[in-house]
Amino acid sequence: MIVKLSGGTVYDPTNGVNGKRRDIYIKDGRIINKPDIQAKIGKTYDLRGKVIMSGAIDIHTHIGGGKVNLARMMLPEDHRDDTVKRTSITRAGCGHAVPSTLTAGYRYAEMGYTSCFEPAMLPANARQTHMEMADTPIVDKGAYALLGNDDFFLQMLAAKKDQAAINDYVAWIIQSSQALGIKVVNPGGINAFKFNQRKLDLDDKNPFYNVSPREILISLSRAVHELGIPHPLHVHGCNLGVPGNKHSTLDTIEGVEGLPMHLTHIQFHSYGNEGDRKFSSGAAEIAESVNKHKNISIDVGQILFGQTVTASGDTMHQYEGHWHAHPKKWLLMDIECDAGCGVVPFRYEDKNFVNALQWAIGLELFLQVDDPWRIFLTTDHPNGAPFTTYPHLIRLLMDRGFRNDMLSTINKAAASSSILASLDREYSLYEIAIMTRAAPARSLGLKDRGHLGSGAAADITVYTEHRNKERMFAKPDYVFKDGELVAEKGKVVHVTSGGTHTLRPDYNTGIEKSLVKYFERYVNIKLGNFKLADDEITDLGKGKLIIQPCVR
Amino acid sequence: MTQDTNSKRFEEVPCPFCSLLCDDLVISQLKDSLKVKQNGCKLAKTRFEENQPRVSPTIADKACPLEDAIMESAKILKRSNQALIGGLGTDVNGMRAALRLTEKAGAVIDHMHSNAAFRNLDVLQNHGYVMTTLAEIRNRADLIIFAGTDANTNFPRFFERIINPSHSLVKINKKERQLVYIGDKLDSLPAGKSPGKRPIKLQCRQDQIGEVFSILHALSVGLEIDKPIIGNIKLSQLKKLTELLHKASYGVIIWAPGELDFPYAELTVQTITEIIKYLNRMTRFAGFSLGGSEGGMTATQVTAWQSGYPSRVSYARGFPDFDAYRFSGKRLLETNELDAIFWVSSLGAPIDLPDRRIPSIVLAAPSVKINGKPDVYIPVGIPGINHTGQMIRTDGVVSFKLKKLQNSEHPGVADVINRITQAYR
Numbered sequence: 001m002i003v004k005l006s007g008g009t010v011y012d013p014t015n016g017v018n019g020k021r022r023d024i025y026i027k028d029g030r031i032i033n034k035p036d037i038q039a040k041i042g043k044t045y046d047l048r049g050k051v052i053m054s055g056a057i058d059i060h061t062h063i064g065g066g067k068v069n070l071a072r073m074m075l076p077e078d079h080r081d082d083t084v085k086r087t088s089i090t091r092a093g094c095g096h097a098v099p100s101t102l103t104a105g106y107r108y109a110e111m112g113y114t115s116c117f118e119p120a121m122l123p124a125n126a127r128q129t130h131m132e133m134a135d136t137p138i139v140d141k142g143a144y145a146l147l148g149n150d151d152f153f154l155q156m157l158a159a160k161k162d163q164a165a166i167n168d169y170v171a172w173i174i175q176s177s178q179a180l181g182i183k184v185v186n187p188g189g190i191n192a193f194k195f196n197q198r199k200l201d202l203d204d205k206n207p208f209y210n211v212s213p214r215e216i217l218i219s220l221s222r223a224v225h226e227l228g229i230p231h232p233l234h235v236h237g238c239n240l241g242v243p244g245n246k247h248s249t250l251d252t253i254e255g256v257e258g259l260p261m262h263l264t265h266i267q268f269h270s271y272g273n274e275g276d277r278k279f280s281s282g283a284a285e286i287a288e289s290v291n292k293h294k295n296i297s298i299d300v301g302q303i304l305f306g307q308t309v310t311a312s313g314d315t316m317h318q319y320e321g322h323w324h325a326h327p328k329k330w331l332l333m334d335i336e337c338d339a340g341c342g343v344v345p346f347r348y349e350d351k352n353f354v355n356a357l358q359w360a361i362g363l364e365l366f367l368q369v370d371d372p373w374r375i376f377l378t379t380d381h382p383n384g385a386p387f388t389t390y391p392h393l394i395r396l397l398m399d400r401g402f403r404n405d406m407l408s409t410i411n412k413a414a415a416s417s418s419i420l421a422s423l424d425r426e427y428s429l430y431e432i433a434i435m436t437r438a439a440p441a442r443s444l445g446l447k448d449r450g451h452l453g454s455g456a457a458a459d460i461t462v463y464t465e466h467r468n469k470e471r472m473f474a475k476p477d478y479v480f481k482d483g484e485l486v487a488e489k490g491k492v493v494h495v496t497s498g499g500t501h502t503l504r505p506d507y508n509t510g511i512e513k514s515l516v517k518y519f520e521r522y523v524n525i526k527l528g529n530f531k532l533a534d535d536e537i538t539d540l541g542k543g544k545l546i547i548q549p550c551v552r
Numbered sequence: 553m554t555q556d557t558n559s560k561r562f563e564e565v566p567c568p569f570c571s572l573l574c575d576d577l578v579i580s581q582l583k584d585s586l587k588v589k590q591n592g593c594k595l596a597k598t599r600f601e602e603n604q605p606r607v608s609p610t611i612a613d614k615a616c617p618l619e620d621a622i623m624e625s626a627k628i629l630k631r632s633n634q635a636l637i638g639g640l641g642t643d644v645n646g647m648r649a650a651l652r653l654t655e656k657a658g659a660v661i662d663h664m665h666s667n668a669a670f671r672n673l674d675v676l677q678n679h680g681y682v683m684t685t686l687a688e689i690r691n692r693a694d695l696i697i698f699a700g701t702d703a704n705t706n707f708p709r710f711f712e713r714i715i716n717p718s719h720s721l722v723k724i725n726k727k728e729r730q731l732v733y734i735g736d737k738l739d740s741l742p743a744g745k746s747p748g749k750r751p752i753k754l755q756c757r758q759d760q761i762g763e764v765f766s767i768l769h770a771l772s773v774g775l776e777i778d779k780p781i782i783g784n785i786k787l788s789q790l791k792k793l794t795e796l797l798h799k800a801s802y803g804v805i806i807w808a809p810g811e812l813d814f815p816y817a818e819l820t821v822q823t824i825t826e827i828i829k830y831l832n833r834m835t836r837f838a839g840f841s842l843g844g845s846e847g848g849m850t851a852t853q854v855t856a857w858q859s860g861y862p863s864r865v866s867y868a869r870g871f872p873d874f875d876a877y878r879f880s881g882k883r884l885l886e887t888n889e890l891d892a893i894f895w896v897s898s899l900g901a902p903i904d905l906p907d908r909r910i911p912s913i914v915l916a917a918p919s920v921k922i923n924g925k926p927d928v929y930i931p932v933g934i935p936g937i938n939h940t941g942q943m944i945r946t947d948g949v950v951s952f953k954l955k956k957l958q959n960s961e962h963p964g965v966a967d968v969i970n971r972i973t974q975a976y977r
Contacts, residue, residue: 125949
């Protein structure tokens with residue numbers, strides 16, 4: 001059956017379409033060119049006056065895996081005021097900062113999102129991460145495998161193994177954990193914390209392996225690049241949350257020697273240490289550097305005020321963060337010679353100087369980075385705020401009056417130390433479409449997502465334009481996933497399961513020889529059992545695998 | 553897997569029968585019987601090798617077709633106002649199915665071992681903790697304190713796999729590794745055979761362990777204690793141990809919530825986890841919990857991601873409603889607040905049905921002993937023997953894909969429950 005979306009105003013940056021009236025045709029889950037006159041149109045949606053974009057893509061959202069599940073268990077109070085009843089088509093669940101997998105999938109779809117990427121999958125925990133993603137309905141999923149703190153990699157680096165061997169290992173990890181990319185968190189720092197090191201700057205050495213974060217970053221970004229993994233190395237840098245950390249962030253940008261690199265939740269890494277309170281915005285310098293270095297992309301990790309929970313692999317800095325836990329409970333875990341995790345509940349207060357300035361810094365970054373193709377909209381869900389705040393964040397970006405109204409309510413000292421009031425920029429719908437669709441799809445190498453051209457997957461969101469952009473983006477009129485109508489007026493109407501994007505980079509299987517030995521000796525797990533088989537996602541998880549090509 | 557005419561040989565077989573999920577078993581199959589050839593503990597040998605009697609589904613003790621047993625189960629649940637979906641000795645897909653059924657039936661879901669699990673979960677939900685996993689202990693720990701467990705009795709391969717490895721990443725001089733036992737009736741023999749220093753044994757009742765750790769915490773902070781003796785432990789011994797705590801590079805305290813079986817044991821877990829947090833101000837320390845067998849950790853994790861809560865969840869109001877007291881399966885059974893029981897035990901745990909007349913449905917592996925007569929009995933396959941599946945290890949991080957070793961005439965738990973859910977109208 002052919003479905004026609006008739007007369008809507010289309011924003012499709014990949015194909016250069018900026019607010020033009022276009023008809024869109026869907027057949028067998030794909031967008032097709034205008035069919036022959038004779039072709040039968042099975043259903044037509046009259047979308048005159050509506051705004052059409054492809055389904056939105058969240059490039060960085062903690063939706064599955066050990067630390068998220070620990071956060072769920074730790075915080076019954078997070079869910080109690082946001083219970084979700086079962087309906088004839090949807091399962092029961094709960095929402096807020098760490099929603100149940102089921103509710104997370106529904107709410108993303110209801111908000112017009114059709115793909116979500118879990119950014120911190122520990123290879124040791126990959127199987128469970130995929131189980132949780134399998135139970136996240138409707139949206140497509142994918143995950144970045146965490147490397148750079150695992151003892152196997154650090155051993156290789158310490159032994160000065162050549163890049164080819166490192167590449168083999170990285171490719172092996174991608175395949176055995178069914179990942180779509182590679183992430184590094186506090187390069188070497190999670191490992192160093194296991195040796196009781198509490199700080200690790202870009203050129204400090206891990207006390208045991210004697211390698212620096214800089215070496216780790218270069219080695220991993222080169223591997224990602226040389227293997228043709230589309231998404232650049234996804235980097236959570238050194239010194240998260242530390243006043244003055246803008247210096248290590250700037251050094252990191254310079255230090256990667258022109259290789260492609262994605263700096264994630266950069267808001268948390270854009271702090272100066274000036275002023276009476278030794279805490280200031282570094283956004284202008286960071287934005288300037290990002291503007292200059294075309295090899296760099298970022299996502300912001302905007303904070304928004306209210307209760308949330310921080311869940312991170314960065315044990316070193318989550319330990320320091322625990323003094324600010326709200327409510328007063330926290331957990332930390334060293335994991336399997338692989339990495340670690342820390343969960344610290346947190347309440348961002350608009351009257352608190354530091355929190356208010358963090359809010360302003362995030363917005364300063366959004367407004368000062370020129371190229372929307374290299375900056376993605378995230379709150380680092382749930383670390384800066386739950387993903388359900390995205391419509392509010394979009395309004396802050398698109399509506400200067402609203403932004404300034406909000407600015408006038410936050411901590412006065414923070415407001416006056418920020419340049420936010422002087423920033424006139426308002427994002428356009430086209431730029432929002434870039435930042436939430438076209439750019440993340442391009443960055444992840446998803447050629448048939450994030451756009452509305454012929455051949456694209458029919459992941460489509462239809463909005464009613466409204467002066468209040470929060471209202472506009474909160475409840476799209478229609479959301480189609482692979483051509484099926486899944487949500488209408490902000491409510492799920494049909495549940496699908498979504499797929500899992502992965503890669504199959506080439507590698508020399510000789511690497512398994514040393515891995516077998518390493519796993520036998522140290523991890524005490526059989527290599528064959530460590531690897532996540534395809535049928536665990538397809539048969540046991542009842543999902544589908546979508547293999548994306550590498551781009552060598 | 554190699555195959556000749558009569559026998560099959562399976563290697564790298566994960567064992568689902570305790571929460572360590574050792575994955576190096578070698579098992580051979582000859583005709584209908586399995587034999588653990590290498591690397592199995594006593595429990596693994598018993599469970600893999602035990603003869604599964606020929607049984608069929610029953611209703612009121614009379615053999616019936618599976619379809620009838622499924623329809624009858626749906627009917628019983630349909631009639632109930634507060635059913636317990638319990639036992640939950642199953643794998644990830646079994647849990648997925650159980651949660652779907654619980655939701656549809658507006659029932660309560662809780663695992664058979666949740667009393668033990670909540671000794672940890674209460675602490676997690678009130679204070680949080682610092683934990684570690686098996687490979688970290690194996691490679692990094694230079695001080696290991698067994699608090700109320702010897703690890704060996706219930707997890708027979710713990711020493712072989714974790715304490716006595718021939719290699720470690722970090723050169724802990726094995727002779728320098730110190731093991732300490734605190735508690736009652738602990739078997740320190742394996743530690744005596746370990747290459748490390750002579751183990752320290754501090755004898756006290758299990759319910760005094762909390763007090764011992766409180767004193768260690770106070771001593772660590774630098775407070776003076778004037779109580780001379782706790783259990784059979786002298787204050788001077790605790791002072792010496794305090795020095796060891798501070799000298800450790802990577803200390804680990806291991807407990808087994810199931811073996812801290814006395815009232816308010818969660819407070820003992822809390823004293824342990826709080827001293828661990830404190831010691832992390834100076835050095836590295838972490839806790840490790842041994843528990844979650846019979847699918848306990850798997851049940852907790854799956855329930856958490858699908859409902860938001862670890863266990864003891866009611867769906868009577870249409871949404872997941874968590875209350876660690878009200879929705880404890882054990883309590884609901886004791887206070888006669890249930891009008892149907894749905895019990896799953898596919899991994900071997902025996903079943904005790906209550907004496908009172910409450911309609912009961914049992915899904916169990918054929919060899920599982922049932923004390924009492926269920927209204928509906930449905931034999932099921934065993935995950936990791938009769939069908940593949942996934943299970944989660946005691947640390948809640950690592951999971952395994954189970955292998956299918958031999959056919960069974962019985963379907964798996966997930967399959968049966970999904971059919972009951974479908975029949976439930």
